[in-house]
Amino acid sequence: MDELNNIFSYCKKDMETILEKLKKEIHRVRLGSKSVSSFLGKIKIKCYGTFFPLIEVANISIIDNMNISIHPWDRSIISDIDKAIINSNLGFIPTNKGDSIHIHLPIMTEENRKNMIKKIKLQTEHAKILVRRIRNKNNQHIKKLKISEDVSKTGESRIQKITNEYIKKIENFFLHKEEEILRI
Structure with missing residues (x-):
């Protein structure tokens, strides 16, 4: 079970790193x-x-x-x-x-704002893809462990919950930034 907990912990850490990188990249988007x-x-x-x-x-x-x-x-x-x-x-x-x-600083036009949102959306989608890759990699690690099938399925289920949590965080961050860009 320690091996399984390590997998969960590394999974969360890797996904958190992706979220932080995304935030750092998107915060570079100029608004003023x-x-x-x-x-x-x-x-x-x-x-x-x-x-x-x-x-x-x-x-x-x-x-x-x-x-x-x-x-x-x-x-x-x-x-x-x-x-x-x-x-x-x-x-x-x-x-x-x-x-x-x-x-x-040049004035942000409506067209510039929409282009900025498209760019951020692409970065967001890329981050989601990376999170899903981490899920797949960790599911492979679980399958390689010498544990029962039930424990393995429970582990994969927990990895999926962690993945869903980080996908939701990424989407919420995007929505917040989109609202901020359109509001200014």
Whole structure:
């Protein structure tokens, strides 16, 4: 039975990892300056012979919902910051003003929002497929154990319940994000 409990525990852990990865990917979806500024702060800037998160080498200011200003503490690295932001592919182009960088976020149109939802839906479906693969892999592990058929069926049933739980969590996360995108 310990082997079976280990399988359940690994199954849950693997499915939780997929859910967290999905959340991380989808949280990158831009809705305004507040969500963008959190990603900007994590961008790695190559300066002084190593990499630093942007938040450690500059001050990031939210001017309004569509504008962000970045003031590096050392003006000599402004071009490095500019380059790193462009390479991060967040969907906007920074403007280098000499002593600061200005970012103007484009207005989200209805069409952009619908495309964003389609993209998120694809990521969500991919996460569900990965969860189902984990279910199948763990069911195979259960079948390889030297246990009775009844215990094996009970184990597979429990794996299915865990799978259903995570599929539901993924769907709920998608619905919440879809509502958020359409509301703004």
